[in-house]
Amino acid sequence: MDKSLQSEGKSFNVQQMIESNKKKTSIGEKIERIIPTLLFLCAAVSVVTTVGILFTFLRESIGFFSDVSIIDFYTGSQWSPWSGEFGVAPLIGGTLLITLIATIVAVPLGLMSAIFLSEYASDKARRVIKPVLEVLAGIPTVVYGYFALTFVTPMFQFFLPDLGIFNALSGGFVVGIMILPMVASLSEDAMNSVPNALREAAYGLGSTKLEVVVKVVLPAAFSGIVASIVLAISRAIGETMIVTIAAGATPNLTLNPTESIQTMTAFIVQAATGDTSFGSTIYYSLYAVGMTLFVFTLVMNLIAQYISRKFREEY
């Protein structure tokens, strides 16, 4: 029996070789044991950072709310911190107005692009358009901001002669352009992951192309699409540079997109770069506004996560 296991001439025993190698690998074993701890520490960095930021936010916000009542902060409708008025509503309003305009621009355009790329485009068209979209996503937001101020606003002024230099419309429009690639590319991923078998089933029943898209692909990709939109909206809420440059610095509770407004982020830039003295109420108000902004984007992200988790269960 043994002989048949041995190749001619040389004889060796694999089990013995494994045994002797095992002794040599005791260092390897130690590394093996340390690795999880090491990886855990790396992962912990981001957790600790988040907790640290939250903690700072909370502490400084609490400092602020001992000066200004939290009720006045959230119910007041006047934001002029340099004259002691801390009603945050105009900043929230400004942020929501920008977000609304951006969504109105990005969702239809993004969805149409996604449908085109996923269902209609030839391979060739897709190969050209997708990288272009990705370039769009890589443009620094400060460039977008100047684009809004020096190109989009003058263009809009051609149609709306009363439009001021700083206005919510061009800011929101360009934020929309900025988040468009996100909507387009994530929605396209969602549509691409709809199995072809479903399209075949629909064509097999005599559907036209449009019916397949509208009645089968979009519903099947629905949660992925919604998640992409929610994520894009949360980007728009947090967008800073474009609105600081193009939308003005006038806290203004309005729905009129042609007026100059100020968003939460733009106020934070203004106060943080101006000569706000440390420990003043304005200094602390940064944290209260930052905290409010954080809650907004956090909620949007949670919604997106919830939806995309549901989406994974569908097929």
Added chain:
Amino acid sequence: MSEVMVKKKNNTVNKASKREENSFGLQKEKANHIIEVNDLNLWYGSDQALYEVNMDVPEKQVTAIIGPSGCGKSTFLKTLNRMVEMVPVVKTSGSIKYRDQEIFNRKYKQEYLRTKVGMVFQKPNPFPKSVYDNVAYGPRIHGIKKKEILDQIVEKSLKGAAIWDELKDRLHENAYGLSGGQQQRVCIARALAVEPDVILMDEPTSALDPISTAKVEELVQELKEKYSIIIVTHNMQQAARISDKTAFFLNGELIEFADTDHLFQNPQDKRTEDYITGRFG
């Protein structure tokens, strides 16, 4: 008189004589041809997948298509409702007539063809919707909106697919929660809901367990009362059990097409004989 249907170039003569036979009122076996395929060639890009296929599909019978993997069975089946053209590089030549109308004609609408020539796929592919919405999908896209009518269609189709009793209390559950066999019968019901004329089935039982397979086979027998069925199968016993006629494909060619009993007991072509006796494939 034997119905060996591997038509040579003399198929016009062949057809004329058949028409005469019909006018004498011969019974079902000499029934009308619902689909007539003539000199069909098909290419995927520069690779030819079908060569000069000629085949007349009888009405209200079960026609089985057998042959080794890769011989073009699915391609042929998908050509009959022009689904094969979803692959952009596909080119065809020749003629396919459905009820005497040329389906390759540019004016012939694919959507119309597919409501007449329905299809059931190899892997069950229900939509991620409720059982009800799956079955109602076809009628709905063709403009049937009334709830009472849709209710009736759904019930009738599920009964037709022999799955009504199992599912009548689960109509509003997602079809993804059903077993594979149930899903496949829902897909059959979905195809029946538009009341097609012909049903194409591409290895409909290959992803199913033996019990579900038996149910689908039984169902096929019932369906041929009302529908003409063309079924691809790699299982020769299945072809022998359920079909009236069998076509044997090899390397993109139709080698032999005859009554099922005839083909299995007395194959005319050496290659058919080799295949059914298990000498290759």
